[in-house]
Amino acid sequence: MIRFEDVSVTYDGATEPTVRAVDFEVPEGELVLLAGPSGVGKSTVLGAVGGLVPHFTGGTLRGRVTVAGRDTRTHKPRELADVVGTVGQDPLSHFVTDTVEDELAYGMESLGLPPDVMRRRVEETLDLLGLSDLRSRPIATLSGGQQQRVAIGSVLTPHPDVLVLDEPTSALDPAAAEEVLAVLQRLVHDLGTTVLMAEHRLERVIQYADQVVLLPAPGEAPLIGAPAEVMAVSPVYPPVVGLGRLAGWSPLPLTIRNARRRAAPLRERLAGREIPDHTPPPSAPLPAPPAPRPVTSRWRRRGKRPENPSAPTPYAAEVRSLAVRRDRVQALRHVDLTVSPGETVALMGRNGAGKSTLLSALVGLVEPSAGSVRAGDAVPHRTAPRDLVRRVGLVPQEPRDLLYADTVAAECAAADRDADAAPGTCRALLSELLPGITDDIHPRDLSEGQRLTLALSVVLTARPPLLLLDEPTRGLDYAAKARLAGILRGLAAEGHAIVLATHDVELAAELAHRVVLLAEGEVIADGPAADVVVASPSYAPQVAKVLAPRKWLTVAQVREALT
Numbered sequence: 001m002i003r004f005e006d007v008s009v010t011y012d013g014a015t016e017p018t019v020r021a022v023d024f025e026v027p028e029g030e031l032v033l034l035a036g037p038s039g040v041g042k043s044t045v046l047g048a049v050g051g052l053v054p055h056f057t058g059g060t061l062r063g064r065v066t067v068a069g070r071d072t073r074t075h076k077p078r079e080l081a082d083v084v085g086t087v088g089q090d091p092l093s094h095f096v097t098d099t100v101e102d103e104l105a106y107g108m109e110s111l112g113l114p115p116d117v118m119r120r121r122v123e124e125t126l127d128l129l130g131l132s133d134l135r136s137r138p139i140a141t142l143s144g145g146q147q148q149r150v151a152i153g154s155v156l157t158p159h160p161d162v163l164v165l166d167e168p169t170s171a172l173d174p175a176a177a178e179e180v181l182a183v184l185q186r187l188v189h190d191l192g193t194t195v196l197m198a199e200h201r202l203e204r205v206i207q208y209a210d211q212v213v214l215l216p217a218p219g220e221a222p223l224i225g226a227p228a229e230v231m232a233v234s235p236v237y238p239p240v241v242g243l244g245r246l247a248g249w250s251p252l253p254l255t256i257r258n259a260r261r262r263a264a265p266l267r268e269r270l271a272g273r274e275i276p277d278h279t280p281p282p283s284a285p286l287p288a289p290p291a292p293r294p295v296t297s298r299w300r301r302r303g304k305r306p307e308n309p310s311a312p313t314p315y316a317a318e319v320r321s322l323a324v325r326r327d328r329v330q331a332l333r334h335v336d337l338t339v340s341p342g343e344t345v346a347l348m349g350r351n352g353a354g355k356s357t358l359l360s361a362l363v364g365l366v367e368p369s370a371g372s373v374r375a376g377d378a379v380p381h382r383t384a385p386r387d388l389v390r391r392v393g394l395v396p397q398e399p400r401d402l403l404y405a406d407t408v409a410a411e412c413a414a415a416d417r418d419a420d421a422a423p424g425t426c427r428a429l430l431s432e433l434l435p436g437i438t439d440d441i442h443p444r445d446l447s448e449g450q451r452l453t454l455a456l457s458v459v460l461t462a463r464p465p466l467l468l469l470d471e472p473t474r475g476l477d478y479a480a481k482a483r484l485a486g487i488l489r490g491l492a493a494e495g496h497a498i499v500l501a502t503h504d505v506e507l508a509a510e511l512a513h514r515v516v517l518l519a520e521g522e523v524i525a526d527g528p529a530a531d532v533v534v535a536s537p538s539y540a541p542q543v544a545k546v547l548a549p550r551k552w553l554t555v556a557q558v559r560e561a562l563t
């Protein structure tokens with residue numbers, strides 16, 4: 001159904017092809033997973049299926065890509081739209097209408113489907129993806145995960161033969177991700193839909209794949225095979241495979257169920273051993289941030305003069321009885337939360353639970369309708385942005401919101417100036433987190449993971465005592481995630497307080513001292529990470545599920561205990 005014949009893509013200005021020798025076929029009615037490290041060219045390969053690469057992105061494509069027999073060189077993306085439905089990494093950039101219902105209907109309207117068919121499919125899709133409560137909502141007011149579900153729904157309604165999905169579950173909570181993947185599997189099995197999907201969180205998707213196409217390194221030819229075969233040699237693999245490799249299981253189990261069947265001897269070996277503490281308690285608090293002085297603002301908000309800070313608080317963040325209304329939605333109610341210096345807190349919960357709203361309140365982007373918020377000695381929504389930047393930094397869910405320069409180098413230089421840091425600080429952080437990003441590339445042309453890493457480096461440059469990250473692992477491979485975890489652990493050990501809103505249960509297990517679960521705008525659990533996540537089938541990491549009832553959370557802990 002999809003055929004790549006010796007394809008290479010070279011972007012304008014690049015000396016080497018981004019991908020080369022790509023040669024594989026996705027048969028009709030199969031789900032093929034495209035895996036590989038950040039920035040390796042997965043989005044490039046996916047873009048070539050619908051003709052976006054090179055028709056929209058520029059660059060040169062050599063070789064041949066055909067979809068349902070149509071050559072993408074001679075068929076423009078518009079002429080492929082009846083067979084290929086594409087969901088990119090950034091749903092916002094795809095939306096053409098204002099409301100959920102209109103967006104679901106739009107693709108069908110362009111194909112000229114009869115109104116009664118459109119109506120039926122919109123209703124079906126609203127139900128299928130749990131969107132019916134949001135049907136008349138403006139898309140711009142939806143949470144990140146809600147938007148991603150709308151983006152997926154909008155390509156499903158025209159019933160395309162081929163679906164191309166770039167990290168389709170990156171903003172979804174674990175249960176929503178399972179639901180969406182179950183829907184896709186049903187389309188593949190029952191309707192013979194062909195799916196090519198890139199995803200970093202292999203733990204979520206590997207069991208659904210018929211085949212895996214692995215791009216091992218930039219410019220290297222892909223490796224193609226059955227999931228277990230490819231996972232045995234892949235540089236990117238889910239924790240259950242990591243555990244299997246460590247324990248020497250062969251063939252490698254890809255599902256929790258299969259791993260549990262093999263795990264009895266490992267559980268016995270671990271029986272008498274202590275679970276190493278991978279999130280050591282915080283050390284000494286950081287020195288207070290320097291006195292306010294003029295800095296250029298990154299926050300596009302009108303600044304107001306700070307009020308006199310009231311009595312000093314021992315907390316890096318202190319939220320009391322907080323309520324926030326956004327339009328007609330009560331996004332938060334009765335929220336109490338304190339975060340101490342050196343503590344890492346993972347904020348988890350369903351899509352739309354209020355996680356981003358809470359982070360926005362901590363950085364002064366939304367005002368409380370009741371209750372109070374403090375970030376160190378500042379009341380965020382009443383503090384001038386230039387003063388706030390040294391007290392609290394947010395890496396937003398959409399990193400683009402933070403980036404405005406034309407090149408990576410200019411972005412980094414601006415970050416150094418804003419933070420009054422030594423020239424080169426931001427650039428050094430970026431290289432440490434994700435090597436290989438060149439200075440003169442436009443942030444717009446970076447891969448998703450690269451862009452996120454740039455935004456993170458910009459924020460880290462100011463070394464704020466309170467660091468907030470909204471879904472910080474989109475587009476990041478396991479190695480980049482491990483480096484991120486290392487850096488965040490280092491910052492926590494130095495006394496920075498970190499709050500991350502995340503659906504990535506594996507990251508929370510690696511990093512968090514505490515997990516706070518939100519539901520419908522309220523805190524429903526707040527406790528040590530191991531206690532909160534292990535108790536929940538949705539939020540338990542893979543290792544915990546395999547080795548239950550003891551609270552092992554990560555492969556690293558098991559490795560350490562065995563050596």
Ligand SMILES: Nc1ncnc2c1ncn2[C@@H]1O[C@H](COP(=O)(O)OP(=O)(O)OP(=O)(O)O)[C@@H](O)[C@H]1O
Nearest residue numbers: 011038039040041042043044445446447448449475
């Ligand atoms: N339009 C473009 N112009 C120039 N370079 C580009 C363009 N689009 C992508 N690139 C570069 O091509 C490389 C591959 O990017 P791509 O987005 O395909 O990677 P990816 O594997 O999907 O990454 P991620 O996992 O982070 O989403 C990156 O180094 C990126 O900077």
Ligand SMILES: Nc1ncnc2c1ncn2[C@@H]1O[C@H](COP(=O)(O)OP(=O)(O)OP(=O)(O)O)[C@@H](O)[C@H]1O
Nearest residue numbers: 141143144145326327331351352353354355356357
């Ligand atoms: N500008 C807005 N206007 C109206 N409602 C909004 C607005 N922004 C967010 N909401 C609503 O507030 C609720 C909380 O949204 P929020 O973005 O905080 O959720 P979240 O937990 O971060 O979700 P996700 O996991 O999907 O990112 C959701 O129901 C969302 O639709």
